Amino acid sequence: MIPAAFDYHRPASLDDAVKLLAQYGDEARVVAGGHSLIPMMKLRLAQPGHLVDLQDIAALKGIKDTGAGFEIGAMTTQREIIQSAALTAACPILKEAAEQIADPQIRYCGTLGGNVANGDPGNDMPAIMLALDAVYLAKGPAGTRELKARDFYESAYATKLKEGEILTTIRIPKPPAGHGSAYVKQKRKIGDYATAAAAVVLTMSGGKCASAAVSLTNVGDTALFAAAAGAALVGSSLDQAAIDKAVQAAVGIAQPSKDTRGPVDFRKSVAGVMVRRAIEAAAKRAR
Amino acid sequence: MAKMHVKMTVNGGEVEALAEPRTLLIHFLREQLSLTGPHVGCDTSHCGACTVDLDGKSVKSCTVFVAQANGASVTTIEGIANADGTLHVLQEMFREHHGLQCGFCTPGMITRAYRLLQENPNPTETEIRYGISGNLCRCTGYQNIVKAIRAAADQLSGKKEAAE
Ligand SMILES: Cc1cc2nc3c(=O)[nH]c(=O)nc-3n(C[C@H](O)[C@H](O)[C@H](O)COP(=O)(O)OP(=O)(O)OC[C@H]3O[C@@H](n4cnc5c(N)ncnc54)[C@H](O)[C@@H]3O)c2cc1C
Ligand code: FES
Ligand code: FES
Numbered sequence: 001m002i003p004a005a006f007d008y009h010r011p012a013s014l015d016d017a018v019k020l021l022a023q024y025g026d027e028a029r030v031v032a033g034g035h036s037l038i039p040m041m042k043l044r045l046a047q048p049g050h051l052v053d054l055q056d057i058a059a060l061k062g063i064k065d066t067g068a069g070f071e072i073g074a075m076t077t078q079r080e081i082i083q084s085a086a087l088t089a090a091c092p093i094l095k096e097a098a099e100q101i102a103d104p105q106i107r108y109c110g111t112l113g114g115n116v117a118n119g120d121p122g123n124d125m126p127a128i129m130l131a132l133d134a135v136y137l138a139k140g141p142a143g144t145r146e147l148k149a150r151d152f153y154e155s156a157y158a159t160k161l162k163e164g165e166i167l168t169t170i171r172i173p174k175p176p177a178g179h180g181s182a183y184v185k186q187k188r189k190i191g192d193y194a195t196a197a198a199a200v201v202l203t204m205s206g207g208k209c210a211s212a213a214v215s216l217t218n219v220g221d222t223a224l225f226a227a228a229a230g231a232a233l234v235g236s237s238l239d240q241a242a243i244d245k246a247v248q249a250a251v252g253i254a255q256p257s258k259d260t261r262g263p264v265d266f267r268k269s270v271a272g273v274m275v276r277r278a279i280e281a282a283a284k285r286a287r
Numbered sequence: 288m289a290k291m292h293v294k295m296t297v298n299g300g301e302v303e304a305l306a307e308p309r310t311l312l313i314h315f316l317r318e319q320l321s322l323t324g325p326h327v328g329c330d331t332s333h334c335g336a337c338t339v340d341l342d343g344k345s346v347k348s349c350t351v352f353v354a355q356a357n358g359a360s361v362t363t364i365e366g367i368a369n370a371d372g373t374l375h376v377l378q379e380m381f382r383e384h385h386g387l388q389c390g391f392c393t394p395g396m397i398t399r400a401y402r403l404l405q406e407n408p409n410p411t412e413t414e415i416r417y418g419i420s421g422n423l424c425r426c427t428g429y430q431n432i433v434k435a436i437r438a439a440a441d442q443l444s445g446k447k448e449a450a451e
Binding site: 001003005007008034038042051055079102104105108109190191 | 333335344345350
């Protein structure tokens, strides 16, 4: 499979990259790790005339601990996330999710920025960003905007990112110490997207759930934030009745399509099982 | 479309060539450099037969443009053997433990195992299986591949101890 021809650019700075995108308009596309874009180009589902490679831009790399949270450069790879001890200590769900993405070769290349900007409902990181209430920084010709992950996803491959903008940084608030989290994913084999997956981040206080965020992967047009599922847990002791209510609320917003992973009802049912397991695992890990 | 001038280090030697940016690294290696060790198995980023080492990372060269690899250092299976032409311990152990049958997956498998052992010289069986999960083998059932990698890890660490 040979992609259509393109001109290749490798800017050394963010400003140069933004300028190239402005110059070439909808002909241009940025490439990060390339492991979503290149397969699409090989199938000629994407045919950019100009490819702007972000690999040399130092400002897009690295993980910074700001005290209140982390600022992760968009070009940070899934492997670098897995290897960051600081990130894992404060926010272990990032590593847990990254380890369930694709395979080792792909994790060396695939970036957090590419995974969250891509807009494929099968990508795993968007649901994590919804659960953690992350903020994306996007730089365009007019300057930098802040976009909440929970408002970012519109439909498959459609996000709030405007033409000419580059996602530069993912800002993640640290969940409180003692929080419990889990990302549970059902897939048919290594390197497969989720049949359904669920992320849960919760805190406990005096035996009661004090806060809870629940989100879903690949059972809708976008990753889904299940606000009602989180609300069903808050104030409970995470007893069976509360978990049942949360599962029901989460499955209620799932709208998977029938595909090779199974019919609609099956995938909804798997989503429910994933939510239940994620809540139970997060509860065990919370202090 | 204009060709670009690419320059990279391949198996320790400097290489300069003209190539279209859209050329996939696997095609560049196989067709322009005649390095036919890395194979095209699936052409869809799944099988790992095309695995090469790129700046210290295992990558699927069917999913990298030659333009992205411009300036990089690449090692293919042709660059794994020792300088004197004898087999690398991993190659030796794949032979010894029947880590291959048809051999189609083997260049990718060994190139991946090479990087795995660089990063984790003493992997458990689980770590080996997870570490090679991006490489598919249709023949062996993996059992002997895992054995071969584990045996290579033993030999390599034994060698290091002996040298110390
Ligand atoms: C076999 C296989 C299995 C996979 N399995 C999974 C899986 O289970 N779960 C999963 O989540 N992913 C999976 N992936 C996808 C992989 O994780 C991708 O690497 C990731 O989705 C995209 O990251 P990237 O850096 O490769 O982005 P690219 O492919 O380079 O880019 C993806 C898209 O995002 C845009 N983009 C990238 N970076 C930016 C930026 N900084 N600003 C603005 N736009 C940007 C690009 O223009 C492009 O449209 C799989 C891929 C393969 C090949
Ligand atoms: S040919 Fe590259 S992964 Fe199969
Ligand atoms: S030995 Fe035949 S595919 Fe692995």
